[in-house]
Amino acid sequence: MDKIIFHHAPMSRSNIVHWMLEELGVPYELDAMSLERGDHKKPAYLAINAMGKVPAITHQGITITEAAAICAYLADEFPAAKLSVPIGDPRRGVYLKWLFFGPSCLEQAIIDRIHNRPLAPPQASSYGDHDTVMETLAQAVAKGPYLVGGQFTAADVVIGSGVQWGTMMKAVPERPEFASYMERLRARPAAQRSFAKNQALYEQLHPKAAG
CATH class of the missing domain: 1.20.1050.10 (Glutathione S-transferase Yfyf (Class Pi); Chain A, domain 2)
Incomplete structure (x- = not known):
């Protein structure tokens, strides 16, 4: 299984996808960014998402952006977690x-x-x-x-x-x-794990704010 690379800035919309990944329980590689430092507007990330927005994931050679689209993709890609409703189900x-x-x-x-x-x-x-x-x-x-x-x-x-x-x-x-x-x-x-991890990551990226 190709590992998911998760392009993420804590305390932003990408918290949505972080929670989703924790629900899935699959391994992922974290590409952590700070919006305050403007990491999402630097050339390295603009090459991944020209919109300069988080979240994004890279998986199996493709990049997916937009939180809801990422969640829908992950739910279908990892059906064992039962976070999707399969095609054919009236729900x-x-x-x-x-x-x-x-x-x-x-x-x-x-x-x-x-x-x-x-x-x-x-x-x-x-x-x-x-x-x-x-x-x-x-x-x-x-x-x-x-x-x-x-x-x-x-x-x-x-x-x-x-x-x-x-x-x-x-x-x-x-x-x-x-x-x-x-x-x-x-x-x-x-949800509890995601919240705790995002709090810790934000403090790691912004030590002055934490203090």
Whole structure:
């Protein structure tokens, strides 16, 4: 099996993929970067991702970018972890919906709320409005325990990461549905390992900030 090279900056969107890799339990090589130092804008990394964004992975000679796409790829590539819904299973459509809902709706609604951006015209908005996004997601996680019923999937990694970040930024409302969902996700050993490793890595890369 070709080793995964994970191009990662802690405390960024690439935490999503770090959690996903911990859930998979497969070996990976860490290419750690500091956004504060601008490592993601240096020629070595721009040759990997011309967008100068993290995360990215290199696997079997190809590079994949965009957190949700990476999670979908890894879930399919390593089916033993059961983090995907296979083709032919009627639940796959729901699974894919939530994978794409993360970056196209939830993340955009959170960013607009954080920065107090005015809503785009309805016909131009990627997500409609903030309240509808939150109500739609709250109803889904209330059915639980996960987005695809009883199976934890890569969609929960993507959406759960978004809810966690949005809650921290006060851009996701405090609702019992979200609190219960996050409690279930935080109880996962892989989520706990990922959080601890990212904290330690950030402090290693930024010793002054840690002090």
